[in-house]
Each structure stands twice: as structure tokens, then as C-alpha cells.
Amino acid sequence: MGKYTLFDLCSKYDCDIPKNLLSAIENRDILKMTDIEWFDVFINMKKMQRITVDKYIRIMSNLYDSCFKDDIISKNPFDSIILKSENILASMNKDIYVSPEDIDNCIECLPDKIYGGCLVRLFYEGAQSKNDIFNLTLDKIDLVTRKIYFDNYTISMSDKLYKAIVDYNDLEDYSREIVIKKHDYRDVKLLPLKQAYENSFVKILDESNAVDNFVPFQNLCKRIISKTGFTQARIYTSGLINFLYSKCDDSLSKFEELVEENDKYKTPNDLTSELFKQYANEYGAYDDKRMLKYRYQDYIRDFKQYIIGRS
Numbered sequence: 001m002g003k004y005t006l007f008d009l010c011s012k013y014d015c016d017i018p019k020n021l022l023s024a025i026e027n028r029d030i031l032k033m034t035d036i037e038w039f040d041v042f043i044n045m046k047k048m049q050r051i052t053v054d055k056y057i058r059i060m061s062n063l064y065d066s067c068f069k070d071d072i073i074s075k076n077p078f079d080s081i082i083l084k085s086e087n088i089l090a091s092m093n094k095d096i097y098v099s100p101e102d103i104d105n106c107i108e109c110l111p112d113k114i115y116g117g118c119l120v121r122l123f124y125e126g127a128q129s130k131n132d133i134f135n136l137t138l139d140k141i142d143l144v145t146r147k148i149y150f151d152n153y154t155i156s157m158s159d160k161l162y163k164a165i166v167d168y169n170d171l172e173d174y175s176r177e178i179v180i181k182k183h184d185y186r187d188v189k190l191l192p193l194k195q196a197y198e199n200s201f202v203k204i205l206d207e208s209n210a211v212d213n214f215v216p217f218q219n220l221c222k223r224i225i226s227k228t229g230f231t232q233a234r235i236y237t238s239g240l241i242n243f244l245y246s247k248c249d250d251s252l253s254k255f256e257e258l259v260e261e262n263d264k265y266k267t268p269n270d271l272t273s274e275l276f277k278q279y280a281n282e283y284g285a286y287d288d289k290r291m292l293k294y295r296y297q298d299y300i301r302d303f304k305q306y307i308i309g310r311s
Helices: 006-012 019-025 035-043 050-069 085-092 100-108 113-124 130-134 159-170 214-228 232-247 252-260 274-283 296-310
Strands: 147-149 154-156 173-179 186-195 203-205
Touching: 006 050, 019 050, 035 050, 035 085, 035 214, 050 085, 100 113, 100 214, 113 159, 113 214, 113 232, 130 214, 203 214, 214 232, 232 252, 232 274, 232 296, 252 274, 252 296
Parallel strands: none
Antiparallel strands: 147 154, 173 186, 186 203
């Protein structure tokens, strides 16, 4: 954490962080955490009552205020509207499974439907990380077979992802809102896009002050994902659930047979079904380093409710 550890800050400002919250941030550099990163922390925790969320926000906001007054930080991330308790609770209390309709609706509400919509659909249909997308080159995208070849896995494009990829490739301009500091107005500036590097699929804003092209892309991904109201983990894992269901010929009874012996486990290392492992591996979600996201049972439960409600 640089000059101060979390323990240092808690001791310095007599701050008692509840155990549940502490376990989620004890290995983080909170002096560098943004409002979006804090938002992800909250909605990745177990569902909480509003009084608990308000308590956590108050504790951390007071700690940041103290740091701000001592010039340790330049701003308090909890001043952001993103971290208002009503916004956190609205996302936290949604079903953890993200349905195709949820994805359609959240993309429709994005201010950048083409750029943002493509990235959201990539995560929903199997792209595992921002780094994987950033390293994707145009020759790895086959629009004829509708396959995308990442380094360690391959994903198939749905009709919607195919269209999103085509629209993204044709995209030339991207509107970005710039907030002019120390002035009481906002200026909207249209910046041209450029490839992040030669033969890159990813396009970034053509800003001369960008030293590492991955950084602006990573930040843009974070902003887009935060505006969907879901986390990247929820989007990706929900896509895996969809994939498993398709492997069961869209049959709920077959799906239940597939997941029945796995529903008490959290990671592929715990799973005993060889067929489940085969499908997870095909999706790219099963290797030495990648695990199914936590709350696996909740995804299965919510998905089954979604299928039953749709029928």
C-alpha cells in the first residue's frame, strides 16, 4: 500500500473495520481503490441489509475523509454517487444469474451501445479477462465459422455477438464525456479511435498522453461493466451456465442431472462429474488457475427459476 498499510491506517485513525468487510479488502491497497472497485467489493459480498451497507459506507467514508484531510489521498471514492447505498443494494439484491434479457436491457441502456455492447457480450459468451480481449488479434476472429480463438480456449459467436463484433470493427468514433476541473460545466469531446497495436482487435481512444495502451482499455472496461449494474464475474459465470444448458439440449431435466452432484461444490477442483469437467474445460473455465466463480449454487438456483418462469 505504499507508505501506509491497512493496519497502519486503522491504528492511526482508530478505525474498526467489521470482519466481513475486512476479509474482502485486507489484501487490497485501499489508497488506490476507485469507486468502481469498491462497488465490485460490495456486490461480490453476501446480500446484506441496508443498515449494514450504510454502516460499512460510513466507516470507510470516514476513514477516507481522515486520509484526505492529512493529504494522504486526493479524493474520497465514497463521495461518488456509485457508492450510495441504494445503488449498491439495487445491484446486490438482483438475482445473481444474469439472463440474456438482462444483457440485452443493460446494453440498451449503455451510452456507448456499440463499443460497450461488444465488450459486455464478449464477457457473457466466454471471454475470461480484459487481458484476453486486449491481446486478441484480428486474425484470431473467424467471421465465417464464427469462432474466436483466444490463446488457451475458443468461443463460438452467437448471432448477437457476431453482429456486435462486426459493428465494433466498423466503429470509427467514440464519444467520451470530459469533465473540466475547476469549472462548473461539462464538455463533450469526440475522440477518434485507433488500434491498440498492429493487428489489434481492441480500439482505444487516440489520446497522446496514454503511455500504456492497456491501461485506458482496462479503465474503459471497468466503466462499461459498472454501468451494467453487474460484475464481470457475474456476467462471465452466467454465460457459463448458459453454455452448460445448451450442452444439455436446452433440457432442464438434463441440466439438473448434470449439476446435481456438483451443486454443493465451489470450484472445478472439487467437481466429480467428468462430463461437467469436460464442458467447463470446453468453455475455458477449467484449468489449473481458473475456477468457477463463488456462489455456484446461487447461479444454479436462479437459473432454474429463470427457466421455469420462462416456460
